Amino acid sequence: MIExxxxxxxxxxxxxxxxxxxxxxxxxxxxxxxxARQSDCQTCFMCELYCPVDALYVAPEVAEMTSISERSIEAxxxxxxxxxxxxxxxxxxxxxxxxxxxxxxGA
Amino acid sequence: MSQSGxxxxxxxxxxxxxxxxxxxxxxxxxxxxxxCAAAGQGxxxxxxxxxxxxxxxxxASAGTGVWYxxxxxxxxxxxxxxxxxxxxxxxxxxxxxxxxxxxxxSVNLLAEWGYPFPLDDDGQxxxxxxxxxxxxxxxRHQVRKAGVxxxxxxxxxxxLVDEGGAVAGAHGxxxxxxxxWAVRAKSVVIATGGCAFLSGGLGCNVxxxxxxxxxxELGAEFTGMEFSNAYxxxxxxxxxxxxxxxxxxxFTYEDGTPIPGAGSHGGRSAIARTLLTQPVYCxxxxxxxxxQGLMRASQPNFFVPLDRAGIDPFRQRFPVTLRLEGTVRGTxxxxxxxxxCATTVAGLYAAGDxxxxxxxxxxxxxxxxxxxxxxxxxxxxxxxxxxxYARQSRHASGQRRLHSAGRVALGENNAAEFDxxxxxxxxxxxxxxxxxxxxxxxxxxxxxxxxxxxxxxQVRKAGPSAVARVVKAREAAxxxxxxxxxxRSALARAESRGMHKRDDFPQLDSTQRHYxxxxxxxxxxxxxxxxxxxxxxxxxx
Numbered sequence: 215m216i217e218x219x220x221x222x223x224x225x226x227x228x229x230x231x232x233x234x235x236x237x238x239x240x241x242x243x244x245x246x247x248x249x250a251r252q253s254d255c256q257t258c259f260m261c262e263l264y265c266p267v268d269a270l271y272v273a274p275e276v277a278e279m280t281s282i283s284e285r286s287i288e289a290x291x292x293x294x295x296x297x298x299x300x301x302x303x304x305x306x307x308x309x310x311x312x313x314x315x316x317x318x319x320g321a
Numbered sequence: 322m323s324q325s326g327x328x329x330x331x332x333x334x335x336x337x338x339x340x341x342x343x344x345x346x347x348x349x350x351x352x353x354x355x356x357c358a359a360a361g362q363g364x365x366x367x368x369x370x371x372x373x374x375x376x377x378x379x380x381a382s383a384g385t386g387v388w389y390x391x392x393x394x395x396x397x398x399x400x401x402x403x404x405x406x407x408x409x410x411x412x413x414x415x416x417x418x419x420x421x422x423x424x425x426x427s428v429n430l431l432a433e434w435g436y437p438f439p440l441d442d443d444g445q446x447x448x449x450x451x452x453x454x455x456x457x458x459x460x461r462h463q464v465r466k467a468g469v470x471x472x473x474x475x476x477x478x479x480x481l482v483d484e485g486g487a488v489a490g491a492h493g494x495x496x497x498x499x500x501x502w503a504v505r506a507k508s509v510v511i512a513t514g515g516c517a518f519l520s521g522g523l524g525c526n527v528x529x530x531x532x533x534x535x536x537x538e539l540g541a542e543f544t545g546m547e548f549s550n551a552y553x554x555x556x557x558x559x560x561x562x563x564x565x566x567x568x569x570x571x572f573t574y575e576d577g578t579p580i581p582g583a584g585s586h587g588g589r590s591a592i593a594r595t596l597l598t599q600p601v602y603c604x605x606x607x608x609x610x611x612x613q614g615l616m617r618a619s620q621p622n623f624f625v626p627l628d629r630a631g632i633d634p635f636r637q638r639f640p641v642t643l644r645l646e647g648t649v650r651g652t653x654x655x656x657x658x659x660x661x662c663a664t665t666v667a668g669l670y671a672a673g674d675x676x677x678x679x680x681x682x683x684x685x686x687x688x689x690x691x692x693x694x695x696x697x698x699x700x701x702x703x704x705x706x707x708x709x710y711a712r713q714s715r716h717a718s719g720q721r722r723l724h725s726a727g728r729v730a731l732g733e734n735n736a737a738e739f740d741x742x743x744x745x746x747x748x749x750x751x752x753x754x755x756x757x758x759x760x761x762x763x764x765x766x767x768x769x770x771x772x773x774x775x776x777x778x779q780v781r782k783a784g785p786s787a788v789a790r791v792v793k794a795r796e797a798a799x800x801x802x803x804x805x806x807x808x809r810s811a812l813a814r815a816e817s818r819g820m821h822k823r824d825d826f827p828q829l830d831s832t833q834r835h836y837x838x839x840x841x842x843x844x845x846x847x848x849x850x851x852x853x854x855x856x857x858x859x860x861x862x
Contacts, residue, residue: 235372235381235527237474237496256526257560258382259625263454274559274626276521296625312439314384314450314619317565317612 215255216272219246220284220293223269230261230270252279259296268294330481330723335492336500339470341367342711343704344490344506346477346532348374349381350693351673352512353460354427354700355707359510360467362708367504368469369493371476372527375461378514379649379674382524383453383563384620386690389428390421397421404691405857408683409818410834413853416680419660423698431456434463451693475502476792479727480509480535480669487667488539489723494792505723507711508668510703511536511655515648515674516803518752519745522553522562522644530648532675533655534799538726539666542656542840544850545679547810547821550758551650551686552593552643554585557600559626562644566616566623569608572601573638590822593643593755602638645753650688651820652678653807656838661706662699668710672696672703679836684819729780730794736784741793747776748800752807762825766812773805781843806839813837813847
């Protein structure tokens with residue numbers, strides 16, 4: 215579930231508010247968006263992918279909240295770690311190197 | 322909400338009202354291709370999405386294979402034959418041929434539009450896989466470029482219908498801006514995806530069968546709804562239901578002993594049976610170092626939850642579960658009556674997982690490549706068909722007296738509204754458990770249907786839902802309706818075929834190689850349609 219919107223990183227673009235399929239965020243005037251409906255989060259990581267400044271953190275757990283702190287996310291290098299894995303949708307990232315065609319299941 | 326019954330629906334009274342030739346409901350791959358195809362025929366097109374076209378749905382958040390096969394007769398034949406037995410020989414060779422042709426054309430278009438396909442060692446583009454986020458971002462761009470108007474965060478509540486029973490648009494709510502929307506349209510494409518029962522599969526919680534309910538309120542029929550119990554493997558704590566890499570896994574009990582017969586392909590039943598009584602663990606221990614590298618470069622999102630939880634899946638065991646993906650990976654959906662993906666309702670078309678995929682997948686999962694091929698093919702045909710219908714329509718926009726077809730949660734009475742979360746929990750209690758839905762029996766299905774029918778009676782009698790809860794109420798009702806078509810069909814198929822497994826009829830019965838058509842809301846009926854002839858079976862006979 216979405217756990218953190220980093221106030222220090224957020225540039226108030228509200229991209230996450232628009233792209234979240236489950237409408238989890240609410241935009242707030244002159245402030246970072248708030249996680250208004252956390253239990254609706256479907257852990258699809260799309261908000262992280264579209265955030266231009268890596269200000270969001272989605273914990274892998276779908277059910278329970280982890281109450282992880284912004285400091286420990288920074289320390290683990292998790293901010294932006296999903297955006298950095300090779301999807302082209304993230305602006306500025308390298309073109310993807312989708313190697314699926316080389317994998318033969320059951321090999 | 323008071324737009325139902327025989328009261329005339331005033332489109333112009335909505336906060337946002339529009340006229341269109343074609344309305345597309347749903348902005349995943351099928352809806353996006355439908356919108357592009359309709360606009361390409363010169364139609365004025367509006368696309369509404371419950372979430373956001375480009376990031377919503379099962380495709381946007383994942384990578385997928387595509388059933389892209391070069392137009393070489395031998396290769397095409399082999400591609401068709403590959404899954405026919407698994408699907409119980411319910412596929413239709415004519416539709417498979419059409420889908421292979423259309424997919425080849427459309428995927429080549431993606432390349433022209435700039436989709437970054439990877440190159441192999443010979444410098445040839447490999448066009449057999451798509452990365453969801455990149456694919457859907459490109460599709461949104463193409464939809465806009467085609468002149469389609471997109472409304473995100475605009476869930477549709479119900480279809481509009483004219484006095485002759487033809488579809489005439491839809492209405493819904495603007496969940497971020499507040500207020501209502503209504504679109505008057507000459508034809509409508511349902512591209513709302515399947516129903517995964519809010520089971521938490523990757524990107525699948527938006528897929529609650531909304532379009533099924535809307536279409537059923539106009540009398541649309543379904544087929545293949547018994548093939549709706551696809552379960553995907555995922556880490557027990559996480560949402561990532563990508564199953565490809567489990568082909569390299571060993572599944573074990575808590576003490577580390579391998580579970581006999583357990584595997585990703587053909588061994589999922591053993592996993593489900595074990596999960597009934599105890600946890601199942603897995604380690605992807607059969608991938609060499611080179612394969613491990615390829616895996617990370619293929620489906621990077623597979624590793625995100627594991628990395629974040631501090632698990633090395635190649636060297637450590639982690640608990641797994643099976644998440645129900647319902648008709649998303651199953652093959653049931655709206656029944657199509659012709660090559661243009663028309664449904665049984667005049668002016669109403671269906672595409673993608675909202676439509677049946679029995680024609681190309683039979684009773685076996687369409688997950689991955691076949692569903693992706695189906696979404697872009699059926700989307701293309703439904704969009705073109707809807708544009709054609711709109712062009713030939715005798716009605717000028719605005720001349721028809723319209724009604725809302727919406728009933729459940731939208732009706733007019735003084736009764737109290739129902740609690741959507743309670744209904745969702747009650748439906749999930751019947752459809753998620755492996756001993757009810759994975760392993761089916763007449764007794765189990767009958768007991769579940771009794772509960773579900775009773776629940777439908779309560780929901781049907783409830784009063785209109787408040788604006789704040791109406792979207793969730795309609796989702797809950799759609800899941801409930803879907804569960805009833807699913808189990809009524811499952812009860813009618815007294816054999817095991819494709820993904821439909823009956824513990825009381827474990828064998829395939831050759832006299833039941835037919836299609837089951839389900840329909841109705843207050844009363845659910847199931848009837849039998851002949852399946853197309855099949856060359857392999859003709860030869861054997």
